[in-house]
Amino acid sequence: MNVFVGILLFIAWAAVVAISDCRWRRISNSVVVAGLAAALCCAFFQCGPFDISPAQAGIGALVGLVALLPFFALGVMGAADVKVFAVLGAWCGMHALPGLWMAASLAAGVHALWLLITTRTRIAGLVRQSGATLELAGKASTPYAACLTVAASAWLVVHGMAGGVR
Template sequence: MINAALFISWALAVVLFDCRLRRIPNWLVIAGLAVACALVASGHSPFHIDLSDAALGLIAGLILLLPFYLLGLMGAADVKVFATLGAWCGVHALPGLWIVASIAAGIHALYLIASAVIELKRKTAASVDTYVSDAHDIAGSGAAGPVRHTFVVGGRRATPYAALLAMSAIGSLTLQVLEAAR
């Protein structure tokens, strides 16, 4: 039970850092990897995997998301967290984690797009109703304000993908525990 609590604590820390700061410190990733390796090596993995499955999961997690990082589509922390999740959960769990997190990211992206369209329509309607006489206001600093980029919040990408990966892993562990309890 302590092994599962260690995993959930680490995963929740990833979620909190990613959602609040949009950054995941390297010390957190390294600590998660160290604890995962120690638990697997001692035969106490919460996901009941062996050392070879953890090593394959680590390598696969790194290789699978690295191209997305190199293309600038995700941050390095997302790749490092996925690789660490491979060490925790094993290579067999990675496709499911990836699919669930990607579906959640897609839903989040649709929400952001819909919110941006609604906000733009609201601002456009407000600016049409308001007569702007100052040239400075016409340049875009008036009532309507500048339009924000859809996928940027606080200067960073808006979808906390590592958090979604960690949450899908927590869900996976929860399902395993519930299945074992039957």
């Protein structure tokens, strides 16, 4: 296997996650497990797009899981977001996680601000004039896992341009 296969697997997985999160605000466990398996296989066969060893992939997955787990426990983040971040740790390594977290959080903040403006929420008092603002069932909430995978895909492009992709 060569690195091109790893790039295709990563982009395909990231696209499925982003589309699922944006469209249904749900990411099935099978998509998460498939992404983790692909990341670990790419690391094992040294064909991953981010040149991660199996040990780095395992540590990255663990760090990704532990880093966002408190947010899930506090009820401010979905379980799928945490699991996707762990899988991104397996794909990209733990060294990439802080940057991905910051980029995704900035994108999510812009999305939330856009929702506040477009739903005519008065920001000063956070009082709604009509309808729910950041609701989940109505899909107005921010698709954080999509923000994470878009940030990781952008990092892949930057990483590739810098000569990091073999």
